[in-house]
Amino acid sequence: MKNEKIMLAERPKGLPTKDTFRFENEDIKEPSEGEILLKTLYISVDPYMRSRMNDKESYVPPFKLDEPLNGGIIARVEKSQNDAFQEGDIVTGRLPWQRYTTTDGDGLQKIDESIAPLTAYLGVLGLTGLTAYFGLLHIGEPKENETVVVSGAAGAVGMVVGQIAKLKGARVVGIAGSKQKIDYLKEELNFDYVINYKEDNVLASLKEACPNGVDVYFDNVGGSISDDVLSLINKFARIPICGQISQYNKEEAERVPRLQPLLLTKSALMKGFIVGDYADGFKEAVEELGKWVRDGKVKYEENIIGGFENVPDAFLGLFSGDNLGKQLVKVDE
Incomplete structure (x- = not known):
């Protein structure tokens, strides 16, 4: 199997187009000692990503040309050579736009679907x-x-x-x-x-x-x-x-x-x-948000598009006002 990924092909002038993105394939990298292999399940597309396509300094570094874009992702651990993660664990973190990612796990958080649907961790609980x-x-x-x-x-x-x-x-x-x-x-x-x-x-x-x-x-x-x-x-x-x-x-x-x-x-x-x-307060904030969601005091909506090939379209849809609530792409079950 090949690993498909979405690269930043050019820095857009004005509104991005499909030419802003390029799909490439590469071999899947097997995890070595201390690493895990992740399979992408959901990708979040967000307006702030547009500013990262420009080559200028901001609060996060710009995307690099001819490298995969990245953002909030939910993924499943497929293989593990890292004692902190087991096969089958579901995690979220900032990861590249590709079907599979091999990483040391730094910055990833395990999530529990028994508390809330997985997608909530890219939205109302993320x-x-x-x-x-x-x-x-x-x-x-x-x-x-x-x-x-x-x-x-x-x-x-x-x-x-x-x-x-x-x-x-x-x-x-x-x-x-x-x-x-x-x-x-x-x-x-x-x-x-x-x-x-x-x-x-x-x-x-x-x-x-x-x-x-x-x-x-x-x-x-x-x-x-x-x-x-x-x-x-x-x-x-x-x-x-x-x-x-x-x-x-x-x-x-x-x-x-x-x-x-x-x-x-x-x-x-x-x-x-x-x-x-406000990172120091994330834990307490997620607990309060989670309680409001469970009690029906805070509702949320998601616009989920299926298919890795549709990630660019989902992103472009943000600027035409297509989405009600959180814009996500479902890559795999």
């Missing part, structure tokens, strides 16, 4: 849920009866943010881009108000949705949507900056309003964050 948890609770700090606005509200992070804010007694306004997403946020997650940015006048809708202004803005998208939300922030507002998906495919940075006078006059806090900043 870095996605942790991003929502720490960004909202440690930066946003929502209080009862405050107004929390979430952009990208039907994405994997946004929907968890909104539900946690509701648990804290806040009034939640979501911004999303399709009728399906709007209906889901209203009917399934009980958001108080939802705005369709593709059809509604965003600023006018925000003024209607937030008559008392905005106390917390969880920013997943950036761009003009964020400009509109920020124009309505209250004094002492908190603004976690999680993502800027509206900007990832732009070849030149947009000219934006200077925010310092606004932040000054409103005594507001705007803070970017990386979930790894």
